[in-house]
Structures are given as structure tokens and as C-alpha cells.
Amino acid sequence: xxxxxxxxxxxxxxxxxxxxxxxxxxxxxxxxxxxxxxxxxxxxxxxxxxxxxxxxxxxxxxxxxxxxxxxxxx
Ligand code: SF4
Numbered sequence: 639x640x641x642x643x644x645x646x647x648x649x650x651x652x653x654x655x656x657x658x659x660x661x662x663x664x665x666x667x668x669x670x671x672x673x674x675x676x677x678x679x680x681x682x683x684x685x686x687x688x689x690x691x692x693x694x695x696x697x698x699x700x701x702x703x704x705x706x707x708x709x710x711x712x
């Protein structure tokens with residue numbers, strides 16, 4: 639999915655990002671792929687520090703081979 643600046647402005651506050659700490663191995667794949675820096679590493683686990691900025695692109699979900707991330711529309 640291509641994320642444009644227009645999408646960034648239009649789709650704020652619409653998605654909930656959850657990381658399962660039991661599944662996350664802290665490989666930072668999701669952090670690197672997120673176009674708007676929603677996720678950061680916190681105590682070795684990915685943590686959604688800016689969830690309101692999420693665009694719902696699900697790039698983080700797709701890149702996580704441990705199925706640790708869930709993104710849902712709210
Ligand atoms: S779905 Fe994941 S990769 Fe996409 S904006 Fe939200 S947190 Fe970032």
C-alpha cells in the first residue's frame with residue numbers, strides 16, 4: 639500500500655495498534671517499516687507510542703513474522 643501525505647492527514651485517530659509482548663521478539667521490523675513512527679522499542683519490545691498517528695496500512699502486521707501486532711479500526 640502506498641501512503642500519501644493526504645492519507646496521513648485524513649486518517650488520524652482511526653486505528654488501534656496492539657503489540658503482544660509475549661510474541662514480540664524486538665527485532666524492530668515493524669518500527670522500521672512504519673511510515674509515521676507509531677512504534678518504538680521499549681524494554682526490548684515494540685510499543686505503540688504514537689497510536690493516534692496510525693494510518694492503518696498494516697505494514698507492521700505484514701512484516702511481523704511472529705504475529706505480534708494487531709491493528710483494528712476504531
Ligand atoms: S498500521 Fe502499523 S505500520 Fe501502518 S501506520 Fe499503523 S503502526 Fe504504522
